[in-house]
Amino acid sequence: MSTRAGQGRFAIAVLLLSLLWAPLAAPVHADDAVSPRAAELLYRTYCIQCHGLHGTGSGINVRDMAVQPRDHTDSEAMSGLNDERLFKAIREGGPAVTKSVLMPPWGGVLSDPEIHALVKYLRKLCACEEKRGPG
Amino acid sequence: MRRDFAMLRSLPLALWLALAVVTGTAAPTLAADDAGGALLTERCASCHNLTGPATTTVEGIRARKGPDLFYAGDKFRAEWLEGWLQKPARIRPAGAFYGDHIKATDKWDVVDESTLAAHPSLSAADARLSAAALMQRHAGRERLQGVKVEEVSLPMFMGDMLFDKFKGCIACHQSGRDYGGLSGPELYTAAERLRPEFMYSYMQNPQAWDPRIWMPNMHLAAEDLNKLVTYLQMIAGEEEQ
Known part of the structure; x- marks a missing residue:
């Protein structure tokens, strides 16, 4: 009897643990923990084509663009954009934040944790914090 | 017995090889x-x-x-x-x-x-x-499999608008010699190089072909995919003319 009760408790514990684990097991492209170094590598793979080697918005693609990419080193402009908005712009593209279609949605190749890490990297580039407000 | 069956099974292959030689x-x-x-x-x-x-x-x-x-x-x-x-x-x-x-x-x-x-x-x-x-x-x-490119009627200026303004492909790709972005392959030669079904499928989901490629999935609808394939076919060879 006691063995059976023990087995029952064990089963419940396994079930609870698996429920806890479920969100972590959801398909993402990379580990949840994205290091600052990995974020920089992502930036230097996906972002510099338009935002430039120095993040100033002057990448190899900009010459014929109708709208110039954002300068990520512009502290004043970047501090006016909150993290949520930056995340949305990266994940869903410019039109999701009423900006240009030339900023495409990266949600198909970057995981949410990677995009969060990129937002942190942008804060490092601009050496600025988000201002409180609508963004 | 088993060996006999094995020999019988390999007989057609042996015959084919003999005939081929x-x-x-x-x-x-x-x-x-x-x-x-x-x-x-x-x-x-x-x-x-x-x-x-x-x-x-x-x-x-x-x-x-x-x-x-x-x-x-x-x-x-x-x-x-x-x-x-x-x-x-x-x-x-x-x-x-x-x-x-x-x-x-x-x-x-x-x-x-x-x-x-x-x-x-x-x-x-x-x-x-x-x-x-x-x-x-x-x-x-x-x-x-299942990719079926449909021919659509598309005036050149509408194709230009779609490629440049509406979908922003021009950001990374050239649609003419010395016009467009440089981080992706030139596309004024795409239709000469690539099968139409491949162009359709790749534009539909680049990461299905290349999971980490720096081309984003633009979530293009079938109508736009057909138009873009048509447009790439229209601009192919223009530079040589």
Whole structure:
């Protein structure tokens, strides 16, 4: 009897643990923990084509663009954009934040944790914090 | 008993081989396949992934020296491939990984030509063998099943608008010589190089072909995919005219 009760408790514990684990097991492209170094590598793979080697918005693609990419080193402009908005712009593209279609949605190749890490990297580039407000 | 059955099962193969040797039909084909495969391994494998699977890491795509070729038969038009291998011209203005071939200037980043190597050119015979061997590679066949490109009527200016303004393809791709972005392959030659079904499927979901590629999934509807394939066919060859 006691063995059976023990087995029952064990089963419940396994079930609870698996429920806890479920969100972590959801398909993402990379580990949840994205290091600052990995974020920089992502930036230097996906972002510099338009935002430039120095993040100033002057990448190899900009010459014929109708709208110039954002300068990520512009502290004043970047501090006016909150993290949520930056995340949305990266994940869903410019039109999701009423900006240009030339900023495409990266949600198909970057995981949410990677995009969060990129937002942190942008804060490092601009050496600025988000201002409180609508963004 | 079991051995007898085994012999019976292999009989058709033995007969076929005997017949092939007698008539001389199979030998050249087999030899050509072997020679083509050997040529790919010898000349191409150091820069191209010939066997798959595609890399799934950022480090992997950054390290790539040339496009993956394990689905070449699903991707290329055979006649173009054979010609290009004899007279290769750069397709990716900034190389296979653009990040390794750019430099900053006062104005904007530019392609650092000094870091780009030319693709080796092959003799006509080697090009024929290589192209034939490449066209046997169909790792992406399943993805093309069910892809049906529909011809649409599209005025050129609407195609330009779609490519430039509405979908922003121009950001990374050239739609004419010296017009457009440089981090992706030039697209005014795309329809000469690529099968229409491949263009459709790749634009629909680039990461299905290449999980970490720096081309985003633009979530294009079937109508727009058909229009873009049509547009790429319209602009192909314009530069030569």
